[in-house]
Amino acid sequence: MYAYDELDRTLINERVSEFRDQVKRRLSGELTEDEFKILRLQNGVYLQLHAYMFRVAIPYGTLSSKQLRRLAHVARRYDRGYGHFTTRQNIQFNWIKLAELPDALADLAEVGIHAMQTSGNNMRNVTSDQWAGVAPGEIEDPRIWSELIRQHTTLHPEFSFLPRKFKIAITAAEHDRAAIKIHDIGLRLHKNADGETGFEVLVGGGLGRTPFIAKTIKPFVSGRDILSYIEAILRVYNQYGRRDNIYKARIKILVHELGIEKFAKEVEEEWKAMGDVGLTLDHAAIEEVRSRFSYPAYEKLPHMPDELKQAAHDPLFERWRKNSVSAHKVQGYSIVTLSLKPVGGPPGDATAEQMDAVADLADKYSFGEIRVGHEQNLALPHVAKRDLPQLFKALDRLGLATPNVNLVTDIIACPGLDYCSLANARSIPIAQELTRRFANHDTADLIGRLHINISGCINACGHHHVGHIGILGVEKNGEEFYQITIGGRADENAQLGTLIGPAVPYAEVADVIEDIVEAYLALRDRPEELFVDTVKRLGVEPIRERVYATR
Amino acid sequence: MTSPLEQKKIRITGPSMVTANRTWDGAVVYRTARQGWSTELADSAIVTTSDEARALLAEATADDVGAVGPYIAPVELKDGGKVKPGNLREHIRAKGVTIDLQVPA
Structure with missing residues (x-):
């Protein structure tokens, strides 16, 4: 888990106060809808068919049990008892009342959750591998870099009025679970020949009306230079990206029209011209963020505990284990995916009761931590193998043990x-x-x-x-x-x-x-x-x- | 206000109403003949000409505090004067989602 500091808490609380005042002025008629729309979008509030929709960020897909319980509370208190996990590590509430939104935001802020930059033409929630920090063979935890980018880009004036929305995803594993090649910028952590950690930087991916797979713009950018390099990309986009036509405004169109070589050349020139703008990450800055991520005190456990051997006789358990349980980097532990795709259910939806129950299970079996993947499923990232049989029973009772992860019904x-x-x-x-x-x-x-x-x-x-x-x-x-x-x-x-x-x-x-x-x-x-x-x-x-x- | 250019573009081909979302809670609402909003489609003012539709939309748009994003949508008039949504989108807005939510009562 990442521990927010006083600056983060102040920022989030000030944002709630600001939005409360904006909502008040909107409801009194002081602000027109045209004036208010950009303000609500900056706080994740859309207007959909039936009501306002409220999109809340789950940065790099990591939640504490306390935070998940608070999301359940928002679903129950302000919505209709459920939420929808999206393809970008957010959760959406579909029936929120504008008049109650500031209270919902304030309740979320108490546990360090916000909705900043979950909509609008700015840098969106930075997403990552939902198995970050626990996947075997990972270069290092990509969330450290996600967090550094999040801190740099949140409310950054240069990135707050981009030609269009802008999405970054990061992976550090061989198998890409973060779908980096369909993002505006995709970052793949790897080590160069000298053993230094850095990024392959891809740019111009995206789906929508004109889909493109991202192309590599630079095979290796050192970790210390990643913020300045991203800034150079954003500057080129800000300068040349089209603002006259919403359908041609994403960076993928610019990359396609210029060609990746020309685009790369522009970025390289901009990067050099920027010089030292104070964005180089020194060792201390990286370690400061790294130190804010806490990891469980894992026990030394056997690879194959007796509990697992005994449970292997239960075919239902075995089917679920083979489908939903994945290898962990620490012996004796597993990553457990919780399918939010029950037969006949809406993909990605979870009720408040399910969220509360998963939070309890996370406390009992996963060091209080939950992950959210872009496939619209949840995961418990640190489950001792000896606990798998008990966890299965509990998940099955909740309707969260459908053994269909990555199969045809995991839609x-x-x-x-x-x-x-x-x-x-x-x-x-x-x-x-x-x-x-x-x-x-x-x-x-x-x-x-x-x-x-x-x-x-x-x-x-x-x-x-x-x-x-x-x-x-x-x-x-x-x-x-x-x-x-x-x-x-x-x-x-x-x-x-x-x-x-x-x-x-x-x-x-x-x-x-x-x-x-x-x-x-x-x-x-x-x-x-x-x-x-x-x-x-x-x-x-x-x-x-x-x-x-x-x- | 709907811009003059947009108003010129408005053409209806059958009975229509004006709908929007209520500002304070986002609920689906329909413009009534008494220049107010109702959550019941049956209360909506029905227009049958493009001029009437333009006028109703202009009046609804002026009430920016009451409701958000008004637009003209088709309706079907059944025997006995009953008003039905004229397309799937409006049916969903009027009746709710078409899916089993599986939310515990």
């Missing part, structure tokens, strides 16, 4: 037309129907790793472009239709999916997805070949032929 979905004012079509009911179609866990295991991503509009909050199967809702003559892509992926080999055929109506989506999966099962050359690898090997055409032959 990423945006809120879609059920909530969102931008959406053209519904996402959640499509996801719910698909989880019912593939509810049999044996079938899901047989299919293997398969990521389905659903977006209700071209803004792509469900990351459909990079789903192994991507589903995009569109509107045709007042009816909901869905375009389907296959072959996308969001990891270190990120790529965009390819359209498989004509859009299909709402009622046929689940049938088409079933047919795609059946085609894959027939075409894969061995059970271990993943869906996305079959598509890569064969291309789209053989699957298209099978799926659309009778349509």
